[in-house]
Amino acid sequence: MKILQILESPLPITSPGANAMVDFAGLTTTAVAVVSDQMREGKPLVGFGFGSIGRWAVGGILRDRMIPRLVAADPADLRDDCGLVDPFRCWDVAMRNEKPGGHGDRASAMGALDMALWDLRSKAEELPLYRLLANxxxxxxxxxxxxxxxxxxxxxxxxxxxxxxxxxxxxxxxxxxxxxxxxxxxxxxxxxxxxxxxxxxxxxxxxxxxxxxxxxxxxxxxxxxxxxxxxxxxxxxxxxxxxxxxxxxxxxxxxxxxxxxxxxxxxxxxxxxxxxxxxxxxxxxxxxxxxxxxxxxxxxxxxxxxxxxxxxxxxxxxxxxxxxxxxxxxxxxxxxxxxxxxxxxxxxxxxxxxxxxxxxxxxxxxxxxxxxxxxxxxxxxxxxxxxx
Structure with a gap:
């Protein structure tokens, strides 16, 4: 199994109202798609993720640092012994040369990418993610x-x-x-x-x-x-x-x-x-x-x-x-x-x-x-x- 492409885009979130600190007019998050070479029903198998809710889109961190590291990696370094893309190995590669501390937008960028990788992996194993995690x-x-x-x-x-x-x-x-x-x-x-x-x-x-x-x-x-x-x-x-x-x-x-x-x-x-x-x-x-x-x-x-x-x-x-x-x-x-x-x-x-x-x-x-x-x-x- 191999990653062919990783895409990201800001995703607009509709939410009227405010809490005690911020209102949510124009709020966005980051969505990620990880495209693999595996096929299902004539289409590539794709994992999707996003950086949760309540913070702004962080596409620059993904485009400039994390995605290029994964794209440049030897595909063998991103697979486990089953031959499938391994989210843990991908995490290690995506986080290379990231200095300790500073847990802000970088954490959300990695969270969006990681969600897409787990979506992809559980689809490859044909399991709901919660069952894969329980196993x-x-x-x-x-x-x-x-x-x-x-x-x-x-x-x-x-x-x-x-x-x-x-x-x-x-x-x-x-x-x-x-x-x-x-x-x-x-x-x-x-x-x-x-x-x-x-x-x-x-x-x-x-x-x-x-x-x-x-x-x-x-x-x-x-x-x-x-x-x-x-x-x-x-x-x-x-x-x-x-x-x-x-x-x-x-x-x-x-x-x-x-x-x-x-x-x-x-x-x-x-x-x-x-x-x-x-x-x-x-x-x-x-x-x-x-x-x-x-x-x-x-x-x-x-x-x-x-x-x-x-x-x-x-x-x-x-x-x-x-x-x-x-x-x-x-x-x-x-x-x-x-x-x-x-x-x-x-x-x-x-x-x-x-x-x-x-x-x-x-x-x-x-x-x-x-x-x-x-x-x-x-x-x-x-x-x-x-x-x-």
């Missing part, structure tokens, strides 16, 4: 379904509490039982009114998480924590800057409820520092590392090993991103659940078009690869852009 890393045991929560509650001009309640009722109608809403862009009083409405609509604080997207300084984080405590929420997410481990540790000393963070940590090294210095509690807190933003699966597996060495279960991980790659990791590696974007960040948000949420859980389609072809709008864009 390799979990003695063949895959979860039959995955717990998912609906991420929404974004700030939109003119959107009040009544509109938020209507949004959450829509998630309940779709089969979700837990949700997450944004805080931090309004006053504390306004946010508390939104939270009260969300708790009443969803049927309890344990079904509602809140996310400040890194907005607060330590005093504001503690003020919110005191106000949130009576709600007994599912979790309080990313109160302060994701690299302010001292803030996270102090918050954990003052807030008994579950805390969540990690979506904006892009390497196993940063994950290790969070567990060392961030005061995170393995008995209740949630980690949200996103494979697509954090160098892809090889480094994600290192993160899971680090978690294990610090006494954490993989069930504490609920990946950020609301996309199919994270869902495959959750089912194949035994993670605790997965985010879902049923109404935003299209065409990437949510899962396959035919996926059905039942009582807050979803199954994965039994098709080879990641299954991006099963999202109609996304597949039309991939087909038009890469002539797939």
């Amino acid at each position: 390799r890393f979990r003695s063949g045991v895959a979860d039959a379904d995955v717990a998912v929560y609906a991420a929404g509650g974004y700030y939109v001009p003119g959107k009040g509490v009544e509109a938020l309640v209507d949004e959450l009722k829509g998630y309940l109608d779709l089969g979700y039982r837990e949700t997450k809403i944004k805080i931090g862009a309004a006053s504390l009083a306004e946010d508390l009114a939104r939270i009260e409405a969300a708790v009443a609509t969803m049927g309890g604080g344990d079904r509602v998480a809140v996310d400040a997207n890194g907005r607060f300084d330590i005093q504001t984080a503690l003020t919110y924590a005191k106000a949130l405590e009576p709600f007994k929420l599912r979790w309080f997410e990313e109160a302060g800057d994701p690299l302010d481990f001292r803030l996270q540790a102090v918050l954990a000393e003052h807030y008994d409820g579950p805390l969540a963070t990690g979506e904006n940590l892009f390497s196993s090294q940063d994950a290790r520092n969070l567990l060392r210095y961030g005061g995170m509690r393995a008995d209740r807190d949630i980690l949200q590392f996103d494979c697509g933003l954090a160098y892809g699966l090889p480094d994600y597996l290192r993160t899971l090993d680090i978690m294990h060495s610090h006494g954490w279960s993989p069930r504490s991980v609920h990946p950020h991103g609301g996309h199919q790659m994270s869902l495959h990791l959750a089912a194949g590696l035994g993670l605790g659940g997965n985010e879902s974007y049923p109404g935003v960040f299209q065409p990437l948000g949510g899962f396959a078009d035919n996926s059905e949420i039942k009582d807050g859980r979803v199954t994965l389609p039994d098709v080879p690869g990641v299954g991006l072809e099963l999202k109609g709008d996304l597949w039309n864009w991939l087909n038009d852009t890469f002539d797939a």
Whole structure:
């Protein structure tokens, strides 16, 4: 098996609204297509990937560094003993001469490329990715379904509490039982009114998480924590800057409820520092590392090993991103659940078009690869852009 061509393109993401730090007008990510010499039904076998959701396109890093390294490599150096393209060997080649540290856009570029390579590999083995992962890393045991929560509650001009309640009722109608809403862009009083409405609509604080997207300084984080405590929420997410481990540790000393963070940590090294210095509690807190933003699966597996060495279960991980790659990791590696974007960040948000949420859980389609072809709008864009 040989890679013939690697293509990349910015992929526009439609998503109205804002969180406490940014709005999403004009947001893009990077899509990747890895074209192989293998044929299926008269067409080359192609792996597709993208750099998750919430960060901008990073095509320059791929075009200038990572793709040329793979294209210039001896094809034998990219294959394993089965003769198939090996994502681990490709990762090593793509990351050659990359200096340690600086885990920013480079991590997303590698994440997009790595997703496409795993899509290609699982298609070559004619397995859904989650089953391939379970076979390799979990003695063949895959979860039959995955717990998912609906991420929404974004700030939109003119959107009040009544509109938020209507949004959450829509998630309940779709089969979700837990949700997450944004805080931090309004006053504390306004946010508390939104939270009260969300708790009443969803049927309890344990079904509602809140996310400040890194907005607060330590005093504001503690003020919110005191106000949130009576709600007994599912979790309080990313109160302060994701690299302010001292803030996270102090918050954990003052807030008994579950805390969540990690979506904006892009390497196993940063994950290790969070567990060392961030005061995170393995008995209740949630980690949200996103494979697509954090160098892809090889480094994600290192993160899971680090978690294990610090006494954490993989069930504490609920990946950020609301996309199919994270869902495959959750089912194949035994993670605790997965985010879902049923109404935003299209065409990437949510899962396959035919996926059905039942009582807050979803199954994965039994098709080879990641299954991006099963999202109609996304597949039309991939087909038009890469002539797939």
